[in-house]
Amino acid sequence: MKLIRRHFLELAGISVTALALPRRAAAAGYPERPVHIIAGFSAGGGVDISARLIGQWLGARLGQSFIVENRPGAGGNIGTEAVVHASPDGYMLLLSTVPNAVNATLYDNLKFNFIRDIAPVAGIIRVPMVILLHPSVPARTVPELIAYAKASPAKVNMASAGFGSAPHMAGELFNVMAGVSMAHVPYRGQAPALTDLIGGQVQLLFATTPGTSDYIATGKLRALAVTTASRIAMYPELPTIADSVPGYEASQWYGLSAPNNTPADVVATLNREINAAFADPGMKQRFADIGGEPLAGSPDAFGRLIAEETEKWARVVKSTGMKPE
Structure with missing residues (x-):
C-alpha cells in the first residue's frame, strides 16, 4: 500500500x-x-x-x-x-x-x-466502489452474497475505511436495500481494511477502486460488482449492484x-x-x-x-x- x-x-x-x-x-x-x-x-x-x-x-x-x-x-x-x-x-x-x-x-x-x-x-x-470478498466466501454473484449473508449472518464481517466513510455508507445502504445485516468493522483508512480482508480477518469490503486491481488479478480477493448505477471502464466485466438490487447506487x-x-x-x-x-x-x-x-x-x-x-x-x-x- x-x-x-x-x-x-x-x-x-x-x-x-x-x-x-x-x-x-x-x-x-x-x-x-x-x-x-x-x-x-x-x-x-x-x-x-x-x-x-x-x-x-x-x-x-x-x-x-x-x-x-x-x-x-x-x-x-x-x-x-x-x-x-x-x-x-x-x-x-x-x-x-x-x-x-x-x-x-x-x-x-x-x-x-x-x-x-x-x-x-x-x-x-x-x-466508483467495488464489492471485494475474501475467497473463502462462497458467493460469486450479488444474489449469492445476499443469500449467504441471510443464511449465515455471523460469518460476514464488513470492513470499511472508517465510520461514516463512503465505503461504510455503501455497505449500510446495501444492508438496508438487500435486507441483510452484515456486521461493520471500521478501520482507519482503506489500506488496513484491505490488509485484514486479504488475511481473512474480515470477509467483505466496499472499496474505492484505486489500488484494488492487483489483488483481484492475483486472486487474493474476488470482485463481485460495482456500486455505481452503470458499469465502469476500470472493471467493464463487473455487473452493477443495481442489476440485482434495483435502485442501488453509491459512490465517493x-x-x-x-x-x-x-x-x-x-x-x-x-x-x-x-x-x-x-x-x-x-x-x-x-x-x-x-x-x-x-x-x-x-x-x-x-x-x-x-x-x-x-x-x-x-x-x-x-x-x-x-x-x-
Missing part, C-alpha cells in the same frame, strides 16, 4: 503544460495572496490527493499558492467547522466529500449546518466549497478554473489514474448533489440507528 500511496502522490505533480499556462484574469485581482484548502482527513487518502491535484492546478492557473492543510478528526467535522467559520473571502476553502453529507444527520450537535453555511464551488470527481465524490457569502465573482473564478481542468488532457488523466470520473459543472449543480446526498444518507442513518463512534 505504500507503493500505491507513493504513486498517488506522484500523480499530484504539476505538468509542464499546466505550469506554462498563462495567468487568467480573476475577480477583482483574486487571489492576491495564498489560498488554503482544508482537507478534513489525513494525508495520503482520496480527500488529500484530490485537494492537492486541484490545488496545484488552481495555483498554476491563478498565479498564487493553493496550500492544502490536513485537519483530520470527528469524521471531517473539525476541518469543515474551520471553513464555515472562516472569512467569506475565498482564501479558505474546503475539499468536500461524502462524510459532509452523512454527518449532517449522524451528529446531533454540530456547530454548523453544512448546506446553509457553505457555498458550493464545483464538483471535482466521482470515484469530491468537490470544492467555500464559506457561505463568499463573493459570487470569486466562486465563479474558481468554478471556471476547475471546469478548465477537465478540458486539459493531462489533468483529466491524473484524475482518471485515481479512479476519478469528472463531475465539474456549475456551483448550483454541485449544490444539488450535496443536497441529494444529504437527504439520501439521512435516510440510511435514521433507518439503521447509526451513532458516531
Whole structure:
C-alpha cells in the first residue's frame, strides 16, 4: 500500500503544460495572496490527493499558492467547522466529500449546518466502489452474497475505511436495500481494511477502486460488482449492484466549497478554473489514474448533489440507528 500511496502522490505533480499556462484574469485581482484548502482527513487518502491535484492546478492557473492543510478528526467535522467559520473571502476553502453529507444527520450537535453555511464551488470527481470478498466466501454473484449473508449472518464481517466513510455508507445502504445485516468493522483508512480482508480477518469490503486491481488479478480477493448505477471502464466485466438490487447506487465524490457569502465573482473564478481542468488532457488523466470520473459543472449543480446526498444518507442513518463512534 505504500507503493500505491507513493504513486498517488506522484500523480499530484504539476505538468509542464499546466505550469506554462498563462495567468487568467480573476475577480477583482483574486487571489492576491495564498489560498488554503482544508482537507478534513489525513494525508495520503482520496480527500488529500484530490485537494492537492486541484490545488496545484488552481495555483498554476491563478498565479498564487493553493496550500492544502490536513485537519483530520470527528469524521471531517473539525476541518469543515474551520471553513464555515472562516472569512467569506475565498482564501479558505474546503475539499468536500461524502462524510459532509452523512454527518449532517449522524451528529446531533454540530456547530454548523453544512448546506446553509457553505457555498458550493464545483464538483471535482466521482470515484466508483467495488464489492471485494475474501475467497473463502462462497458467493460469486450479488444474489449469492445476499443469500449467504441471510443464511449465515455471523460469518460476514464488513470492513470499511472508517465510520461514516463512503465505503461504510455503501455497505449500510446495501444492508438496508438487500435486507441483510452484515456486521461493520471500521478501520482507519482503506489500506488496513484491505490488509485484514486479504488475511481473512474480515470477509467483505466496499472499496474505492484505486489500488484494488492487483489483488483481484492475483486472486487474493474476488470482485463481485460495482456500486455505481452503470458499469465502469476500470472493471467493464463487473455487473452493477443495481442489476440485482434495483435502485442501488453509491459512490465517493469530491468537490470544492467555500464559506457561505463568499463573493459570487470569486466562486465563479474558481468554478471556471476547475471546469478548465477537465478540458486539459493531462489533468483529466491524473484524475482518471485515481479512479476519478469528472463531475465539474456549475456551483448550483454541485449544490444539488450535496443536497441529494444529504437527504439520501439521512435516510440510511435514521433507518439503521447509526451513532458516531
